Amino acid sequence: xxxxxxxxxxxxxxxxxxxxxxxxxxxxxxxxxxxxxxxxxxxxxxxxxxxxxxxxxxxxxxxxxxxxxxxxxxxxxxxxxxxxxxxxxxxxxxxxxxxxxxxxxxxxxxxxxxxxxxxxxxxxxxxxxxxxxxxxxxxxxxxxxxxxxxx
Numbered sequence: 157x158x159x160x161x162x163x164x165x166x167x168x169x170x171x172x173x174x175x176x177x178x179x180x181x182x183x184x185x186x187x188x189x190x191x192x193x194x195x196x197x198x199x200x201x202x203x204x205x206x207x208x209x210x211x212x213x214x215x216x217x218x219x220x221x222x223x224x225x226x227x228x229x230x231x232x233x234x235x236x237x238x239x240x241x242x243x244x245x246x247x248x249x250x251x252x253x254x255x256x257x258x259x260x261x262x263x264x265x266x267x268x269x270x271x272x273x274x275x276x277x278x279x280x281x282x283x284x285x286x287x288x289x290x291x292x293x294x295x296x297x298x299x300x301x302x303x304x305x306x307x
Contacts, residue, residue: 204274216253252288
């Protein structure tokens, strides 16, 4: 296990940050696929993680992400930062959007139910002007056979 920094992050975290635009979700999906494949996850588990990342990052973007208005003209509509790591064989993902563009995000009830089925843990919250989520998923026993390179 790697040493942790004071906020639960480790020195081995893979960090990805991108502008808060819906089109950038494909980058997040590719990253989680790669981390999961390297950890030996099977195709179904990798796809579950891709869906979970899409839902949780989509919640961070909010319903009007691509229609957002840049009020101060600086071109900055916020950023999403993702931290990936493998912990005891599970993929762990922490995501945040800073600054948050309004009230706390919410998941669609169907998305909430789906995430409950395909992940071991997920949480979405708004604290101190920042939206964040956490996600944890372990591999399904016997599913790691023949996982292809996602790239």
